Amino acid sequence: MAGAASTTVDQITSANQADTHTQGHYTTTGLDNRKIAIWAFIGSECMLFTSLISTYLIYKGRSLVGPYPHEPWTDPATKKVFPAILDIPVTSASTFVLLMSSLAMVLAHNAVVNADKPRTSIWQSSKLWLGLTAFLGAVFLCFQAYEFTSFVHEGLTIRTNLFGSSFFTLTGFHGAHVTAGVLWLLALLAIDFKRGLRPSDALAVDLSALYWHFVDVVWIVIFTLVYLIQ
C-alpha cells in the first residue's frame, strides 16, 4: 500500500516536472512562480517609484535658480527671461499614446488567449497588437527624447537646479523602464513571427502585459503630480 502510494507520488512528480520544464514551476499555492515573481517585482518597483516621486515633491518649489516648471523666471545676471518649461500639450499627447499602448497590450494578450479559435478579422491578430504596443512605446520614448532635448536647449539640465535633478531622475527612470518594456515586446513579437504565439504562451504575454501596464500606471501618477499640479 505504502509502495503503491510512493509510486503514484513519483509518477505525479515526474508528470509535474515534465509540465514545469516547459511551463514554469508551481508553488505550494498552486500559482505559477513566474506570475508571483512579476507581482513581487511590481511591488518593489512601486516602492522605487514612490521614493523618486517623493523626492520630486519634497524638492518642488525649492530651486534657487530657474528655469521653473510652471512659472517664468528672469536670470538676474543676464536679464534673460526663461518661460515656464513644462510643455503640457506635448506631454498630454505622449500620455495619450502610452494609454493607447496599454489598450493595444491588453488586446494583444486577448488575441493570444484566443489564438486557437478561428480568426475572422485582422483585429484578432496578436502580431498587430504586439507590434502596435511596441510602436506606441517607441513613440512615447521619442516624445520624451524631444522633451529632454528641448529642456536642455532652454537651459535646464540635471545639474541646473533641484527641479532639474529630481525631474530628470524621475522621468529618466521611467523612460528606462519603457525602453526595457519595448525590448521585451519586440522579443515577443519576434517569437510570434517565428513560430506564432499560442494560448499556451498566454502567461508569457501576460507577464509582459503586467509590466507594461505598471509602467503606464506610474506615468498616470507622474503626469498628474509633476505636470498638472502647479
Place this chain on the structure above:
Amino acid sequence: MANQMQAAKEAAVEAGAGPVAAQQHADAHAGHPTAATYVKIGIFLTVITIAEVWAYYIPELVAAKGVFITLLLVMSAVKFVTVVALYMHLKYDHRIFRAFFIGPFIVAAGTMMGLMFLFGKLAIRLGILN
C-alpha cells in the same frame, strides 16, 4: 494505473499544488472582460485624461488650489484603479497577487506621507522646516 495517477493528480490540483499551466491560465481568463469591453475602458481612460488637461486650462479652477488638486488627484486615482483592476486583471486574479501589489503600495504611500511630513510642504506648514 493511469486512472490512479490521473485521480491523484486531480487531488493534488484540488489541494492547490496543481500543474498544467496553459489550462489553468485559460481557466483564469474565463471571467475576464472581452475585447469590446477593453476598448470601452480605453475610451473611458482617454475621457478622464482629456478632463484632466481641460481642468489645467481653466484659470478659475487652478486658482482654487484645493479644489483643483483634489479634482486632479481623484481623476488620477480613478485611472490608476481602472488600469490596475481591469487591464492588469487584479480584480479577477488570485488574492495573493492583490496582496503582492497592495501591500507594497501601502508601505510606499506611508513612506511618501512620512517623507512629506519630515521634509516637504507639510513640514514647512507645521514650522518644522523653513
